[in-house]
Amino acid sequence: MISPLEVFRKYINGKGLRNTPERETIIMEIFSVHDHFDVDELFLRMKDQKSKISKASIYRAIPLLIESGLIKEVFFEDGHLHYEPIYGHSHHCHLRCIRCGKVIEFVEEEMNNIIDRLSKKSNFNILDHRLDFTGYCPECNEKSALK
């Protein structure tokens, strides 16, 4: 499997755009952690590593990373968007505790059947989906029950 950087270079070339060290740094940072992130957090992570890349460059890179299939938007929370790497990751759903914020990721095999069925019924060409659950994690559920 080719690396995220290679995927990005191909995409950029195909579009007649230019690759830059800034964009490669952003991609490397995202794929060194393999977890969801938001712009501010990514900016701070890179700053910790002495990177001087501006937030504007991150904001400008994001649509390219999405278009090239490296990342996607996952949810809007705390007043801003959150993203996660998808290239090289299997599609997964989120189970999020509304009390402590804990997020568990898991793969739901049944979704493929649902998508097949729904595609046929609706005639939509379904390209992506989002399945997120919210509730109380075991610990927070106990704490709520005590009150």
Added chain:
Amino acid sequence: MISPLEVFRKYINGKGLRNTPERETIIMEIFSVHDHFDVDELFLRMKDQKSKISKASIYRAIPLLIESGLIKEVFFEDGHLHYEPIYGHSHHCHLRCIRCGKVIEFVEEEMNNIIDRLSKKSNFNILDHRLDFTGYCPECNEKSALK
């Protein structure tokens, strides 16, 4: 079944807050259309009906409407949040065309099984979920294929 207004009054009383004609107008407008909405759209709909209610009041009412179980956030798009009435509505998923924006709603029975299975496996107390599909609707899919 009691009306959305009654549900809201109960909630407001239980919290020691005060009900107002502004909030009742907002609720009536939302439940007269029974479809998803955003703040600006709701504000304009009410303005058309000669209502003088300010946007600030709508923004301040929304957390109360969510807490009382009348509406919920559905997605963040075009730079702002979208909501939909849930009281008296069966839980449904969205199928959205990424080209023309068309949204189809449907009920996915299989979700109940998935939730049961997942609750047992994770020990989470699952309270809500969101299942959204994106892709091309039949018309837009044809148009894209032609290019």
Added chain:
DNA sequence: TTGTTATTGCAATTAATTTGCAATAACAAT
């Protein structure tokens, strides 16, 4: 090496949402 122009960082802008404040009004107690 050179020329074109995409990309950068910075600062200013935009747009959604929140908040401070003084006036108003809901509602419990009288």
Added chain:
DNA sequence: ATTGTTATTGCAAATTAATTGCAATAACAA
């Protein structure tokens, strides 16, 4: 009904995420 307390309102100002204009820089094709 009247009154007092204080939640709610509308307005305008503030806040915050995200976008954009601009001049300087740098990618990359020729």
